[in-house]
Amino acid sequence: MTAWMKNGGPDSDIVLSSRVRLARNLAHTQFPQRLEGDQGKAVMNQIAQAVETLKPGWQLQWQPLSEVSGIDRQVLVEKHLASPALVQDPVRFEGVVIDPTETVSLMVNEEDHLRLQVFLSGLQLNEAWQLANRLDDELESVLDFSYDANFGYLTACPTNLGTGLRASVMVHLPALVLTRHVPQLFTALAQIGVVVRGLYGEGSDVAGNIFQISNQVSLGFSEEEFIHNLTVVAEQIVGRERNARYLLTQSHALELADRVGRAWGVLTHARIISSEEALRLLSDVKLGEDLGLLTVPGKASFSELALMTRSGYLMKEAGRELSPGERDELRASILRKNLLAHDEGEQ
Amino acid sequence: MSPSNPVPLSCQRCQRRPASVHFTRVVNGEKSERYLCEECAREEGAYHFMLDPQLTVHNVLGGLIGQVPESSPQGASSHVACPHCGYTYQRFAETGRLGCDRCYETFRPQLDPLVRRIQGAVTHHGKIPSRAGARLKVRQQVEQLRDQLHQAVEAEAFEEAAKLRDEIRRLEVSATEE
16 A cells, blocks of 8 residues: 555665655745635645646545544554644645555645655655656646745745755664664764654654654755755665674674564564554564564565554554553554464454 | 652642653743643643644744844834735744745845755755746756856867857747747
8 A cells, every 4th residue: 555665665674765745835825824714725626626637647636634534644644644733633624635555645735735745665765856846847737836036936934945845764773773873973964954853752762763864955956966965865874774784793693683583572472562662673673684683474564564553553453543552452463463474364 | 849859659730640750840940840640741731842843843943033123124124014915024933934925025135044044045946847937947047058158168168169159049039039
């Protein structure tokens, strides 16, 4: 369903996904925050109509958020198809446009009228940009976007001015975390205008060792330059993580195997597990798998397993709201099933 | 609470659930400490300032935009409203977001230095939308070609320079025809 979560892209042992986001606004229309009733609906309809004129190949489906249930909205956020701000109540005239592979998504009336996103697996920022650029061209042939000769694309917040581009990669850096190289690396990145944040949790306590790395500014360089710079940075990080992994296998082989084995033991035998613990252990198992220390019978990728730990996903599976205790139980059962590859039975 | 007091085990608010959040509030130099369970901490607003990352970005931005003194020329304009949407610069300083695309024209004098500070640049060098920017595109191309022409002349590559000159002429003619 979510294509990028399947492994397969370049460097996907470390780079889980590449994302490109473009912010666009309709010319001479108030920004979403300031829209009232009819104007808001008009923007929504204009964008929904524009989506209908797109070439059928995109297969984009328009969904007003008012018609999406609370649990489904939470899943949209967990899959990064919508931002928490977009789905937050009260929903007025917000919407999403998504293709069946969940590669392309548009957020309608978030901070800007339109936020176009493309997700690909592995390190494929340039490919993601090409795709986003093509969709942007098609949308622009039917919509008038706010544009200024100096400032470029105009956005509600000046932090997105210019290209309206935010490119990011999600990276899994367990060895850099274990060898305590992360703070040093991130300080260096901050100096060259690259922002790092933990995907789940903050600071040094990043569950799952998953980090999101993105460009800080959006003005002053071309899209290709931003994409190229971030790609180079991502390649360097991949290189450093690989090196740290190699050093760990040389200096701490036994401890590493022990850690991976323990994680596998708990994940495949626990009956109650919190999301933090699950993510932490999944990260160890993924590292073990990447280093050839164990083979996971299940077919689910690390990204898919990480999604399975999330509360919205679990409630969607159960088809109802769940208490934290019920979630911990279902999480343990779903992870066991998917790691051990029991496809049938145990429903 | 003096330091000699023991840390309470149950929430000071509901007295039922275990206290898991140590919440220190400093208001006007007065420090107060509370030991609460997560639920009560949320209700007392212990989290509200750190929960929403969107909000934080705009708060920080709001601080950067700053409140301009009334007496300065910029201060006087902070009450100017955007003729298209009625937004004021003051509101922008509070929310970190502008009202509409034309606010960028209305508040350009204040925005220019701010954008430079946030973005490190004030001139867009990226994509130009094909419809809105067809003419702009030609202008940028011509400028680029002029730079190349200049370099070619300096390098005494006259054949190349002549080609570039013709290309510039062609672009300029096609632009005026449109």
